[in-house]
Amino acid sequence: MEETDVIFLWGANARDNHPIMFHHVLKGVRRGARLYVVDPRRTPSAAWGDRWLGLNVGTDIALSNAMAREIIHAGLENQTFIENATEHYEAYRAHVEPYTLEYVEGVTGVPAAVIREVALDYARADRAMICWTLGITEHHNAVDNVCALINLALLTGHVGRYGSGVNPLRGQNNVQGGGDMGAIPNRLVGFQDILDPAVRARFNQAWGITMAPHLGLTMTEMFEEMHAGHVHGLYVIGENPAQSEANQTHTQAALSGLDILVVQDIFFTRTAEFADVVLPASSSWCEAEGTVTNSERRVQRVRKALEPPGDARDDMWIITEIAKRLGVDIGPPVAEVVWNEVRRLAPEMFGGMSYARLEAEKGLQWPCVNESDPGALFLHERLWAIPRGGPAAPFSLVVHEGPVEMPDAEYPFQLTTGRRLDSYNTGVQTGGYTSPLRRPETLDISPEDAALFGFSDGDTVRITSRRGSVVAPIRIDRSLRTGLVFMTLHFQDQVRVNVLTTDVWDAKSGVSEFKACAVRLEPARLSDAALLDAERELVPGD
Amino acid sequence: MTAPAALVQLTPPRRSIELQIDGEAVSAPEGTTIFDACRQRGNVLPTLCYLETLHPVNACRVCVVEVENSRVLVPSCSRKVEAGMVVHTDTPRVRHSRKMVLEFLASSVDLSTTPHVSEWLADYACHPERFGPPAPPAAAGVRDAAHAGHHAAPDPEYAATVHQPTKLDNELYVRDYRKCILCYKCVEACGTDYQNTFAIAVAGRGFDARISTEFSIPLPGSACVYCGNCIAVCPTGALMFSSEHDRRAAGTWDESRQAVVDTICPYCGVGCTLSLHVQDNEIVKVTSPFDVSITRGNLCIKGRFGWQYVQERPGAGSGRGQRNGVPRGAGDQGDGESGRVGKGGGNGRDATSPADSPLGKRAPG
Numbered sequence: 007m008e009e010t011d012v013i014f015l016w017g018a019n020a021r022d023n024h025p026i027m028f029h030h031v032l033k034g035v036r037r038g039a040r041l042y043v044v045d046p047r048r049t050p051s052a053a054w055g056d057r058w059l060g061l062n063v064g065t066d067i068a069l070s071n072a073m074a075r076e077i078i079h080a081g082l083e084n085q086t087f088i089e090n091a092t093e094h095y096e097a098y099r100a101h102v103e104p105y106t107l108e109y110v111e112g113v114t115g116v117p118a119a120v121i122r123e124v125a126l127d128y129a130r131a132d133r134a135m136i137c138w139t140l141g142i143t144e145h146h147n148a149v150d151n152v153c154a155l156i157n158l159a160l161l162t163g164h165v166g167r168y169g170s171g172v173n174p175l176r177g178q179n180n181v182q183g184g185g186d187m188g189a190i191p192n193r194l195v196g197f198q199d200i201l202d203p204a205v206r207a208r209f210n211q212a213w214g215i216t217m218a219p220h221l222g223l224t225m226t227e228m229f230e231e232m233h234a235g236h237v238h239g240l241y242v243i244g245e246n247p248a249q250s251e252a253n254q255t256h257t258q259a260a261l262s263g264l265d266i267l268v269v270q271d272i273f274f275t276r277t278a279e280f281a282d283v284v285l286p287a288s289s290s291w292c293e294a295e296g297t298v299t300n301s302e303r304r305v306q307r308v309r310k311a312l313e314p315p316g317d318a319r320d321d322m323w324i325i326t327e328i329a330k331r332l333g334v335d336i337g338p339p340v341a342e343v344v345w346n347e348v349r350r351l352a353p354e355m356f357g358g359m360s361y362a363r364l365e366a367e368k369g370l371q372w373p374c375v376n377e378s379d380p381g382a383l384f385l386h387e388r389l390w391a392i393p394r395g396g397p398a399a400p401f402s403l404v405v406h407e408g409p410v411e412m413p414d415a416e417y418p419f420q421l422t423t424g425r426r427l428d429s430y431n432t433g434v435q436t437g438g439y440t441s442p443l444r445r446p447e448t449l450d451i452s453p454e455d456a457a458l459f460g461f462s463d464g465d466t467v468r469i470t471s472r473r474g475s476v477v478a479p480i481r482i483d484r485s486l487r488t489g490l491v492f493m494t495l496h497f498q499d500q501v502r503v504n505v506l507t508t509d510v511w512d513a514k515s516g517v518s519e520f521k522a523c524a525v526r527l528e529p530a531r532l533s534d535a536a537l538l539d540a541e542r543e544l545v546p547g548d
Numbered sequence: 549m550t551a552p553a554a555l556v557q558l559t560p561p562r563r564s565i566e567l568q569i570d571g572e573a574v575s576a577p578e579g580t581t582i583f584d585a586c587r588q589r590g591n592v593l594p595t596l597c598y599l600e601t602l603h604p605v606n607a608c609r610v611c612v613v614e615v616e617n618s619r620v621l622v623p624s625c626s627r628k629v630e631a632g633m634v635v636h637t638d639t640p641r642v643r644h645s646r647k648m649v650l651e652f653l654a655s656s657v658d659l660s661t662t663p664h665v666s667e668w669l670a671d672y673a674c675h676p677e678r679f680g681p682p683a684p685p686a687a688a689g690v691r692d693a694a695h696a697g698h699h700a701a702p703d704p705e706y707a708a709t710v711h712q713p714t715k716l717d718n719e720l721y722v723r724d725y726r727k728c729i730l731c732y733k734c735v736e737a738c739g740t741d742y743q744n745t746f747a748i749a750v751a752g753r754g755f756d757a758r759i760s761t762e763f764s765i766p767l768p769g770s771a772c773v774y775c776g777n778c779i780a781v782c783p784t785g786a787l788m789f790s791s792e793h794d795r796r797a798a799g800t801w802d803e804s805r806q807a808v809v810d811t812i813c814p815y816c817g818v819g820c821t822l823s824l825h826v827q828d829n830e831i832v833k834v835t836s837p838f839d840v841s842i843t844r845g846n847l848c849i850k851g852r853f854g855w856q857y858v859q860e861r862p863g864a865g866s867g868r869g870q871r872n873g874v875p876r877g878a879g880d881q882g883d884g885e886s887g888r889v890g891k892g893g894g895n896g897r898d899a900t901s902p903a904d905s906p907l908g909k910r911a912p913g
Binding site: 024027036177227291307309310444 | 809814816818820
């Protein structure tokens with residue numbers, strides 16, 4: 007990050023949401039790197055950009071395809087890399103041809119000259135990086151959005167080299183590790199394919215079982231199946247779906263209809279209010295031993311610093327005890343023992359990562375196959391080998407669709423959701439400290455729209471989408487463009503923003519389109535206090 | 549996919565420089581400072597303003613050494629080694645200069661929470677009391693209002709001081725500028741070295757110089773984003789966690805009962821190392837190691853201060869129902885405890901929790 011020449015933050019507001027990663031961006035910027043920020047809002051990250059590309063919500067694919075077309079027309083595609091490492095280039099070239107600057111300027115709202123400028127700068131750079139977060143992935147076509155960005159890296163060869171690459175900035179301290187450990191529906195530990203018989207044989211032998219070659223459900227699918235009456239029980243560990251999922255009314259109805267709901271958490275969350283059994287857990291980062299894996303695939307140790315309160319127990323202990331009650335001994339609840347089993351079952355990724363090395367070397371980046379392997383600073387170097395190692399990287403022919411709900415006469419505003427520097431997701435953790443920066447939920451709106459509708463700062467408005475309605479105070483925000491309004495999801499007890507959001511979701515990733523839903527605004531008729539109180543009463547269990 | 553790490557040369561190769569330090573021949577890579585060359589020989593020079601993760605600003609002048617053929621003493625923290633250089637780290641001239649600097653600092657600034665300084669004062673036979681008894685502290689705001697060029701004549705009976713009331717204007721950290729030696733570390737950490745927030749700078753001139761927000765406004769109205777990276781680099785304890793300050797005031801701060809445990813931040817995916825300072829099963833402050841490439845000692849507001857939730861569950865920590873070792877009162881809701889400005893009332897969290905459950909009932913904020 008610090009030694010690259012061009013950095014794209016695409017659908018990412020790292021200044022607020024990955025502040026220490028942004029320190030590294032700023033080191034790069036101060037060494038001369040150009041920073042381009044692609045975001046519908048002029049965020050604090052965008053304020054540091056050489057260019058802010060304030061595109062319309064959900065038009066990322068159009069922008070990417072237009073950039074590709076400009077690069078190809080300027081003859082700046084990396085022919086050597088394309089021939090050696092990729093496939094479907096000719097089809098891609100033809101596919102992006104209709105994405106002219108004029109057309110895409112209309113679709114995205116980004117001036118044609120800027121699209122061309124940043125495209126050519128990206129292609130000409132010696133080293134360039136594209137980083138993204140939920141602005142790319144919280145859409146109904148999340149995977150297509152990611153593929154559109156990968157296309158640009160393949161076109162220019164900005165992947166698999168030091169200082170170049172495509173980087174999803176992870177939003178949770180172990181979201182990478184969770185996937186690596188097989189906490190996803192289609193993979194086992196070490197990202198191994200559950201449908202591969204050789205993989206299953208490895209696990210069957212280690213665990214003394216016969217594993218069925220069935221894919222699991224994504225979280226979104228689980229809730230659909232709960233509604234359909236096919237899923238009757240749910241065991242929730244350290245998650246608050248009653249407030250974090252889109253289309254909250256729908257989600258909470260699904261939780262209410264379960265035969266049994268078990269919640270294992272450090273807090274009595276809203277989700278726990280629906281539970282039949284609540285298991286008090288220890289805090290995984292300071293009351294338990296283990297590892298987490300960060301955005302750069304670095305496995306690092308978490309350590310126990312505190313004794314958990316009362317009857318709270320380590321998650322690992324609870325799980326092994328439940329297994330015992332079910333008649334299975336899955337081994338001692340000791341973090342290092344479990345980790346060594348991970349190393350045995352996924353040696354291609356973690357084989358060299360002993361606890362002793364993780365301690366001494368302050369974390370290691372996978373893949374790290376044996377004790378003398380220093381770990382991998384970056385991936386995909388194989389694409390540069392001649393002859394190429396492994397399969398070719400395909401271009402994806404992704405089509406601009408835009409959000410499912412576009413503003414119309416009835417719902418004229420596009421609502422997008424996001425996060426603030428001092429708060430985190432539904433606020434379960436960050437509600438515990440008194441941040442001087444914290445202010446309650448607001449509906450943020452551009453000065454132009456506020457003037458048009460006669461709204462002033464602090465006015466209470468009713469915000470209505472096709473799924474529900476909430477009230478919140480207005481906050482005029484110059485970072486927003488006309489037609490766009492913004493809310494967070496940190497204060498769901500004050501304003502249940504997720505009753506508005508749409509649960510149309512990406513079939514490939516299971517992620518809902520939190521970033522775009524159409525809403526209308528009306529001046530609230532009752533007094534502010536009465537309305538906000540009325541909102542609270544809608545929350546079950548309050 | 550395998551291991552290019554060892555193949556990537558992150559820094560250009562460096563020549564070896566031959567020099568002499570305290571009569572011994574020394575070889576150090578080009579670009580090394582005299583300070584580091586001495587440290588590599590086991591001779592750690594005294595310093596207050598130097599930190600390896602920040603650009604040196606040569607402010608404190610405690611680390612000065614004598615270089616032959618140099619007219620003036622040189623700050624070892626920023627001067628690079630040169631071929632043939634002859635360095636003396638402990639001559640009478642060097643000792644006299646350090647003694648003078650330490651005496652001035654000790655006579656005017658409260659160094660009671662500055663590590664090592666009492667040893668140095670003894671080593672250099674300092675007598676800061678010879679400047680007279682300390683002048684009475686300035687009233688709140690008086691030093692902040694001083695204009696450059698408008699000095700009041702000092703009272704010769706007293707040693708001039710920077711003593712003044714502690715600034716308590718937010719829930720997270722305090723600024724006790726009676727302990728400030730103007731080393732600039734906080735300014736550098738807040739500015740171009742890391743945070744790039746520029747909430748603070750040096751205002752005023754001469755003895756009136758002080759670290760200040762814009763127009764000396766309280767932190768909650770300033771550009772401050774409460775990353776606490778200034779606290780992390782402060783060498784004197786002028787910037788301090790409220791949790792440490794309150795415990796010190798209550799007499800319950802006891803480093804001999806504290807353990808430091810490294811773990812990883814519970815928030816985003818960057819993976820910052822948090823060093824949890826734990827006393828009696830409670831986190832009392834959080835730092836990050838300076839030698840970890842991810843953070844270089846820096847954190848954000850959530851990592852630095854956002855850990856309170858784990859010990860707000862009933863039965864957590866040693867002081868059940870207490871905070872910072874002080875009995876819990878209504879002020880915990882952030883509505884103006886001990887004169888602090890708190891906007892926290894808006895976070896909607898419950899101050900009380902069901903006592904029969906180890907789970908804190910949490911209304912997410």
